[in-house]
Amino acid sequence: xxxxxxxxxxxxxxxxxxxxxxxxxxxxxxxxxxxxxxxxxxxxxxxxxxxxxxxxxxxxxxxxxxxxxxxxxxxxxxxxxxxxxxxxxxxxxxxxxxxxxxxxxxxxxxxxxxxxxxxxxxxxxxxxxxxxxxxxxxxxxxxxxxxxxxxxxxxxxxxxx
Amino acid sequence: xxxxxxxxxxxxxxxxxxxxxxxxxxxxxxxxxxxxxxxxxxxxxxxxxxxxxxxxxxxxxxxxxxxxxxxxxxxxxxxxxxxxxxxxxxxxxxxxxxxxxxxxxxxxxxxxxxxxxxxxxxxxxxxxxxxxxxxxxxxxxxxxxxxxxxxxxxxxxxxxxxxxxxxxxxxxxxxxxxxxxxx
Numbered sequence: 001x002x003x004x005x006x007x008x009x010x011x012x013x014x015x016x017x018x019x020x021x022x023x024x025x026x027x028x029x030x031x032x033x034x035x036x037x038x039x040x041x042x043x044x045x046x047x048x049x050x051x052x053x054x055x056x057x058x059x060x061x062x063x064x065x066x067x068x069x070x071x072x073x074x075x076x077x078x079x080x081x082x083x084x085x086x087x088x089x090x091x092x093x094x095x096x097x098x099x100x101x102x103x104x105x106x107x108x109x110x111x112x113x114x115x116x117x118x119x120x121x122x123x124x125x126x127x128x129x130x131x132x133x134x135x136x137x138x139x140x141x142x143x144x145x146x147x148x149x150x151x152x153x154x155x156x157x158x159x160x161x
Numbered sequence: 162x163x164x165x166x167x168x169x170x171x172x173x174x175x176x177x178x179x180x181x182x183x184x185x186x187x188x189x190x191x192x193x194x195x196x197x198x199x200x201x202x203x204x205x206x207x208x209x210x211x212x213x214x215x216x217x218x219x220x221x222x223x224x225x226x227x228x229x230x231x232x233x234x235x236x237x238x239x240x241x242x243x244x245x246x247x248x249x250x251x252x253x254x255x256x257x258x259x260x261x262x263x264x265x266x267x268x269x270x271x272x273x274x275x276x277x278x279x280x281x282x283x284x285x286x287x288x289x290x291x292x293x294x295x296x297x298x299x300x301x302x303x304x305x306x307x308x309x310x311x312x313x314x315x316x317x318x319x320x321x322x323x324x325x326x327x328x329x330x331x332x333x334x335x336x337x338x339x340x341x342x343x344x
Contacts, residue, residue: 016309042332048281052282057189068211
């Protein structure tokens with residue numbers, strides 16, 4: 001049975017103890033064989049961790065990344081409102097203004113905007129929209145989210161004046 | 162003090178694409194390895210590694226060298242891993258806990274020793290995979306990235322005392338698991 005480890009042993013091993021704490025611990029360990037054994041066990045564990053091999057990516061990783069980067073950059077060149085709409089449509093959110101799906105998405109979005117927990121899968125794509133203008137609109141208190149989603153469904157983009 | 166990698170990122174921000182290529186070369190194996198052990202699934206780890214670089218690329222304009230670059234980039238990787246794990250948990254996906262095998266770093270010429278070392282490494286990999294995510298992240302950043310407590314705290318968005326506790330609990334859990342296996 002492993003005796004409960006002293007938290008200071010772990011910090012000692014990492015070189016994170018102050019000078020005085022370190023000296024006190026070393027003095028204690030000289031008269032504490034069990035503590036010294038715990039320190040040896042920790043050192044052995046660290047050696048084992050250091051010897052774990054790196055988990056290398058597939059050799060084609062770099063090529064696949066470049067293809068994806070190009071795709072992402074291409075998508076990023078489209079205006080934000082198109083990206084929002086495409087994101088919603090691809091998730092089956094925008095199936096018609098005022099539909100139950102739209103209302104549910106608006107509710108979920110509103111809930112997410114007020115918290116910091118990880119996103120629901122359906123909203124993950126929205127989070128990738130990094131245009132501050134889009135988020136300002138979605139966050140603004142004077143526009144109902146449901147209305148925003150409905151407007152996006154019908155909108156053809158900013159008109160040239 | 163700006164580190165060399167942060168300088169590369171600033172060069173990329175200023176328009177030097179070769180600087181991004183250099184960062185990609187330097188960080189791909191490290192990020193992939195970290196993420197593979199975090200999410201326990203190689204194909205997901207690859208996607209998430211790509212996500213990290215996409216973010217670096219597309220958000221370069223907003224980059225400021227406030228911390229060591231490794232702290233910044235592993236902070237992004239850690240957040241992406243946690244988001245993925247939370248999503249996977251919600252979707253009740255089956256993670257591939259045994260999707261990869263560790264090998265002995267320096268194989269011995271003695272087959273019995275080789276087998277022993279491989280068993281130990283596999284046992285260690287399995288034990289790591291059972292740690293809670295934040296303990297696992299702190300342990301990997303310490304053991305493989307050599308980060309100090311303050312850097313780990315910055316990458317995980319927590320405090321130094323919390324990192325101290327995370328590492329302590331992680332090691333205690335690993336020793337307990339490995340000790341049980343030996344007995």
